Amino acid sequence: MSSNTFGDNFRVTTFGESHGPAVGVVIDGVRAGVPVDVEHIQRQLDRRRPGQSALSSPRNEADRVEVLSGVFEGRTTGAPIALLVRNQDPKSRHYEHLKDLFRPGHADFTWWRKFGVRDWRGGGRTSGRETVSRVAAGALAQQLLSGLGVEIVASVIQVGAVRAKRRDEAEIEHNPVRCADAEAAAEMASAINAARKAGDSLGGVVEVVARGVPAGLGDPVFDKLDARLGAALLSIGATKGVEFGDGFALAATSGSQSNDPLVPEGFASNHMGGMLGGISNGEPIVARVAVKPTSSIRREQNTIDTRGRPAKMRVHGRHDPCICPRIVPVVEAMVALVLVDVWLRQQALLRAGDAEEELESDPLELANELAFRDAEVLRAIHRRQAMQEAATRGRADGLPAKAEAAVAEARADLGRELGLAPAWIEQLFRLLDEKERT
Numbered sequence: 001m002s003s004n005t006f007g008d009n010f011r012v013t014t015f016g017e018s019h020g021p022a023v024g025v026v027i028d029g030v031r032a033g034v035p036v037d038v039e040h041i042q043r044q045l046d047r048r049r050p051g052q053s054a055l056s057s058p059r060n061e062a063d064r065v066e067v068l069s070g071v072f073e074g075r076t077t078g079a080p081i082a083l084l085v086r087n088q089d090p091k092s093r094h095y096e097h098l099k100d101l102f103r104p105g106h107a108d109f110t111w112w113r114k115f116g117v118r119d120w121r122g123g124g125r126t127s128g129r130e131t132v133s134r135v136a137a138g139a140l141a142q143q144l145l146s147g148l149g150v151e152i153v154a155s156v157i158q159v160g161a162v163r164a165k166r167r168d169e170a171e172i173e174h175n176p177v178r179c180a181d182a183e184a185a186a187e188m189a190s191a192i193n194a195a196r197k198a199g200d201s202l203g204g205v206v207e208v209v210a211r212g213v214p215a216g217l218g219d220p221v222f223d224k225l226d227a228r229l230g231a232a233l234l235s236i237g238a239t240k241g242v243e244f245g246d247g248f249a250l251a252a253t254s255g256s257q258s259n260d261p262l263v264p265e266g267f268a269s270n271h272m273g274g275m276l277g278g279i280s281n282g283e284p285i286v287a288r289v290a291v292k293p294t295s296s297i298r299r300e301q302n303t304i305d306t307r308g309r310p311a312k313m314r315v316h317g318r319h320d321p322c323i324c325p326r327i328v329p330v331v332e333a334m335v336a337l338v339l340v341d342v343w344l345r346q347q348a349l350l351r352a353g354d355a356e357e358e359l360e361s362d363p364l365e366l367a368n369e370l371a372f373r374d375a376e377v378l379r380a381i382h383r384r385q386a387m388q389e390a391a392t393r394g395r396a397d398g399l400p401a402k403a404e405a406a407v408a409e410a411r412a413d414l415g416r417e418l419g420l421a422p423a424w425i426e427q428l429f430r431l432l433d434e435k436e437r438t
Helices: 038-048 092-098 108-115 128-146 169-174 182-197 225-234 247-252 324-353 355-361 363-392 401-418 422-437
Strands: 011-016 022-028 065-069 081-086 151-159 204-211 239-244 285-291 301-304 310-313
Touching: 011 128, 022 128, 038 065, 038 128, 038 324, 081 128, 128 151, 128 324, 151 169, 151 182, 151 324, 169 182, 204 324, 225 239, 225 285, 225 324, 239 247, 285 324, 363 422, 401 422
Parallel strands: none
Antiparallel strands: 011 022, 022 081, 065 081, 151 204, 204 285, 239 285, 301 310
16 A cells, blocks of 8 residues: 555554554655664653653553664665564454444444455554554654754643643653643543543643744645645544644634734744744644544443444453553654654755755765766766667668657757757767767
């Protein structure tokens, strides 16, 4: 499935199932020489792993990351980076009584209808365990972004009907709910425990703020930064809604209230959440993600089996009564993956459009880029020579006139598109033709 790969420039491909031997990720697009802090990746995985408190799943997974390739002596080599986390505590027997039943709220039914087969052991690829791969890749993306001064912080701002009223980011990692409001965190924990004891679950809202994002990232029309972020956040299992800035509350305001006035220092407010026209404006990017209640609950529910017959079921095993606390590092990871991807795209545009300025600022990097492009040109010339020889083999007078004319026309069209003088193009290919005849 091509949907297992995310990103254009910083490309991430995840693999593995909840009850398989391992889960992992392959990251491509990272240049050589970048320092990699494996302990930072591990710390992020520790924030996501189960068994952290009574509010999370008791599944006992150490989630120790293994670097299989792409890193040597603490730096990237330019090769794909493969990160692996082995599954040590899967208990598939908890799901044997459900193998012919579809769990309400899960992707069991839809996956089966799409593929005709499904992994009933914890949901396979649709399990929350798949997010291990996202967090590992996102941790590497965060390292790249931190060098640019970008900081991404998420926290739980709502669980059930309990809402946070303050935001003290120093408090987030000091309570099991990961809420920036200590008083609200205690109420949230009580609500989650009550739902757990009742065999039920709760949903909530996670807010993420990305500071230090430079203005100009993202593309207008179909590839807007907020569209990319929305798709990334909605790709996380259990997320059902995303809003940016004031979000849906903007529907109840007027333009005079919602517009962010421009002042010499930047913007006087941030109702738009750091993006205008799909492009970052230099203000903090603010997004909120609606997280549904955990689907696996101990209460009896109505369902059908694989033959369409009605049935009743209960889900046993180890499940989070509220996913919000453990989804916080996943949200941060997905924002980081989007931001590093669009930043790399912007860097490519700047390199292509302003080589002279880059020469003044970093001549070594430009020299490396020129050497790479020269190698591409030489390989293309060599390939062209081989094709020319194959096309004219046995023909003393070269290619037929019609074919020659078609090649010349295509060459002229491209030259006009690139703004190259026709005389220069003719001279270039005359030299190439003479080289191929000698």
